[in-house]
Amino acid sequence: MDENTFLGIIERSIHQYWDMPAMTDYEGTTFYYKDFAKEIDKLHDYFKAAGIKPGDKISLAGRNSARWAISFFATLSYGAVVVSILHEFDKDSIKYIINHSDSIALFVDESIWENLDQDGMPELKTVFSLDHYSLLQTSGDEISNLVIHSDTIFAEKYKNGFSANDLFFHTEESEELAVINYTSGTTSNPKGVMIPYRSLWSNTRFANDNLHFVSPGDGIVCMLPMAHTYGLAFEILNSISMGCHIYFLSKVPSPKILIDMFAKVKPRLVLAVPLIIEKIVMKNVFPKLQKGAVSVLIKIPVLNAIVYNKVRKSLIELFGGEIIELVIGGAALNQEVESFLRKINFPYTVGYGMTECGPLISYAWWEDFKQKSVGVVVDRMQVRIDSDDPENKVGEIQVKGTNVMLGYYKNEEATNETTTEDGWLKTGDLGVIDRDGYIFIRGRNKNMILGASGQNIYPEEIEDRINNYPYIIESLAIEREGKIVALIVPDIDVLNHMKIKKESYPAFFDNWLKDINSKLPAYSRISSYQIRDEEFEKTPKRSIKRYKYQ
Numbered sequence: 378m379d380e381n382t383f384l385g386i387i388e389r390s391i392h393q394y395w396d397m398p399a400m401t402d403y404e405g406t407t408f409y410y411k412d413f414a415k416e417i418d419k420l421h422d423y424f425k426a427a428g429i430k431p432g433d434k435i436s437l438a439g440r441n442s443a444r445w446a447i448s449f450f451a452t453l454s455y456g457a458v459v460v461s462i463l464h465e466f467d468k469d470s471i472k473y474i475i476n477h478s479d480s481i482a483l484f485v486d487e488s489i490w491e492n493l494d495q496d497g498m499p500e501l502k503t504v505f506s507l508d509h510y511s512l513l514q515t516s517g518d519e520i521s522n523l524v525i526h527s528d529t530i531f532a533e534k535y536k537n538g539f540s541a542n543d544l545f546f547h548t549e550e551s552e553e554l555a556v557i558n559y560t561s562g563t564t565s566n567p568k569g570v571m572i573p574y575r576s577l578w579s580n581t582r583f584a585n586d587n588l589h590f591v592s593p594g595d596g597i598v599c600m601l602p603m604a605h606t607y608g609l610a611f612e613i614l615n616s617i618s619m620g621c622h623i624y625f626l627s628k629v630p631s632p633k634i635l636i637d638m639f640a641k642v643k644p645r646l647v648l649a650v651p652l653i654i655e656k657i658v659m660k661n662v663f664p665k666l667q668k669g670a671v672s673v674l675i676k677i678p679v680l681n682a683i684v685y686n687k688v689r690k691s692l693i694e695l696f697g698g699e700i701i702e703l704v705i706g707g708a709a710l711n712q713e714v715e716s717f718l719r720k721i722n723f724p725y726t727v728g729y730g731m732t733e734c735g736p737l738i739s740y741a742w743w744e745d746f747k748q749k750s751v752g753v754v755v756d757r758m759q760v761r762i763d764s765d766d767p768e769n770k771v772g773e774i775q776v777k778g779t780n781v782m783l784g785y786y787k788n789e790e791a792t793n794e795t796t797t798e799d800g801w802l803k804t805g806d807l808g809v810i811d812r813d814g815y816i817f818i819r820g821r822n823k824n825m826i827l828g829a830s831g832q833n834i835y836p837e838e839i840e841d842r843i844n845n846y847p848y849i850i851e852s853l854a855i856e857r858e859g860k861i862v863a864l865i866v867p868d869i870d871v872l873n874h875m876k877i878k879k880e881s882y883p884a885f886f887d888n889w890l891k892d893i894n895s896k897l898p899a900y901s902r903i904s905s906y907q908i909r910d911e912e913f914e915k916t917p918k919r920s921i922k923r924y925k926y927q
Contacts, residue, residue: 383555383578384454384546386585386618392541394593394620400443402625403638408443410620413450414544419527420451420510421545426520427482427503431456431547434478434557438462438471439486439507441603441625446613448484448507449603456547457482459556460569463604466559468492470567474559475501478569478786487513549574557786558606560732560916569786572606576735577614579757579779583737584615586756588646590701593620596642600626600635601650606736607706611648632657639697647696650707651714654725658714659847662692689721702743704728706736708920709818709837712749713845719748727751729816731804733795734758734780738804739816750815755780760816761801767810771819774808775801807835824923826856834861834901842896846889848872851913853926860904863890864926866912882908 379385394410401407408416429435435452437459439445452459460478462471464486475483475498482503485493490504490513504514512524523530535543549555556572597616601608616623624642626634635653693700706728718725726743729751730736738760741752754760757779764772781802784792795803807825808818820835836854843852843863848871853864867882877885886906894902913921 381578382549382551383574383581383614384549386578386581387450387454387614388544388546390618390620391544395541397594397620398622399617400446400623400625402443406443408447411539411541413447414541415531415539416444416447416510417451417454418539418544419531420448421455422523422527422530423505423520424451424455424457424482426523427515427517429455429457429482429503432458432554433482434458434460434480435482435484436460436462436475436478436480437484437507437604438464438466438475438489439484440464441599441608442507443623443625444507444510445484445603446617446623446625448505449609449613450617453555454546458554461556461558461604461609463559463602464489465602466567468494472497474567474569478557478559485513551575551578552783554783556735558604558732560605568788568791570732571783571786572735573783576780576782577610580610580735580737581614581618583740583755583757584611585618587740587742588615588619588702591615591619591621591646595619595621595646596644597621597623597646598626598635598638598642598644599623600653601648601707605707606732607650607730608648610736611704632660636695639695641697643697643699645699645701647700647703649703649705651705651710652708654703654705655711655714657695658692658717661695662688662717685721689723692721692723700724702726704740706730709841711844712841715748729818733782733802733804734776734778735782737780738774738776741815747811747813747815750811750817752816753814754816760810762808762810764809768812769809771807771809773822774804774806774816774818776804777801821923826854826861836861839863839897839901839903842893846893848875848877851921853913853921853923854903855923855927861901863903863906864909864913865906866909 391410391414399410399413435457484505484507486507502516553574555574557569559567559569599612603609703725724743726746728740730738737755739752759777762772764770805822807820820837826834839854840852848868850866850868
């Protein structure tokens with residue numbers, strides 16, 4: 378077991394934590410590390426019987442579950458390549474990805490499989506159910522017989538009992554392809570990001586080295602999609618490598634389910650996207666601060682510290698009472714929420730990454746973290762700003778290092794477009810970097826609007842101000858005919874509570890437009906707005922697919 382390889386870290390962990398719980402499905406089965414190893418061994422036999430060879434592609438399309446994670450590790454430890462597909466993709470996208478990736482096997486939720494064009498994926502030979510590892514499709518009798526009689530065959534194979542020494546893992550090469558992650562971006566259609574083993578190892582090694590408060594046996598609530606690299610790297614890969622116990626939420630959690638799960642698991646580390654944190658703070662905390670005696674006390678300098686301390690304790694309790702650090706990533710955090718978390722000294726930090734880096738680019742321990750930043754560049758990575766004054770003048774953020782992808786699968790043109798002539802990855806994000814190395818993101822390169830007088834307008838900054846209004850769920854600021862238009866999704870429940878009826882929306886939001894424009898620079902003021910009945914379509918990391926609304 379080589380600790381300088383990703384699979385070496387995972388194999389060592391299974392050996393070390395053999396008798397400890399590894400994964401539990403929400404209201405379902407618990408797998409110990411020894412069960413995890415047993416299932417991997419069985420799946421390796423299935424792969425052999427199905428004629429799958431090292432280097433072949435195996436797709437995974439399903440909701441978060443223990444079997445999803447086991448299938449992932451079984452595929453890599455066999456030497457095959459994982460093709461991770463978000464279960465929320467439409468059926469045509471899933472079919473396209475399976476075909477484009479040259480997958481010959483598939484692990485899939487039965488509910489997804491039933492809706493796919495099964496005849497439209499001719500290279501797909503073997504299909505396993507993620508519900509219970511039964512066969513949904515096969516081209517051979519050998520694997521059918523093996524799956525049906527798996528328990529008997531396994532018992533015969535290990536007459537003296539199965540032990541950690543019976544586990545066999547593939548020996549990886551640093552540049553070897555491990556995962557193809559088809560990501561649906563905010564500005565383009567999905568591309569297959571080729572993630573090598575060195576990236577998996579580097580991301581996992583960084584988490585091992587820096588999340589010093591995480592211990593074997595700690596509970597981790599998995600609420601981010603495993604088909605996205607943020608959730609995969611830090612809720613799954615890091616947790617298994619450190620002997621943690623992962624609790625899977627199979628569907629998008631409501632705040633109530635999350636709070637109940639936090640109370641049960643009592644996690645020390647919580648990973649989340651801004652949307653979840655903003656909902657918890659805005660729905661559970663802000664309303665209490667705006668009512669009764671509390672609203673008066675927080676305005677009194679001597680007393681507000683006492684109030685904020687109590688609020689901090691209550692928020693810690695919402696996360697289960699044991700939280701050491703909340704890591705927020707995947708999108709920008711609302712500035713009002715961030716200012717509030719900083720004011721009450723809540724242990725949060727904001728990281729930065731992208732699928733193409735598997736995903737980590739920057740992070741800082743919460744006590745060192747600078748507000749509005751996304752931390753400092755992580756180990757084995759470099760960052761530069763494409764600007765003649767990186768500290769003060771906004772430029773594109775470009776990266777290089779061990780975490781960076783091999784390229785886009787079967788898309789050399791896109792790979793070349795994303796890479797500079799001297800070998801740096803163009804993130805498409807705009808920002809600055811201060812003298813201490815902290816990165817501050819200003820917006821997306823492709824989203825930037827050039828004002829009439831040549832000013833750079835970052836729509837994300839306008840949207841952040843819009844989203845501070847309690848009766849607006851989300852928004853987009855876009856350019857139309859040289860003017861800025863706001864697309865807004867109102868919070869009907871809040872408006873009803875304010876006794877604002879639908880027929881009064883035009884007058885109400887006309888006044889809102891005047892109010893927000895009074896807070897914006899003249900060159901970035903909103904000319905008009907449009908009210909939407911539905912939320913915007915999102916990517917796996919819950920960012921809005923902006924290109925669909927331009």
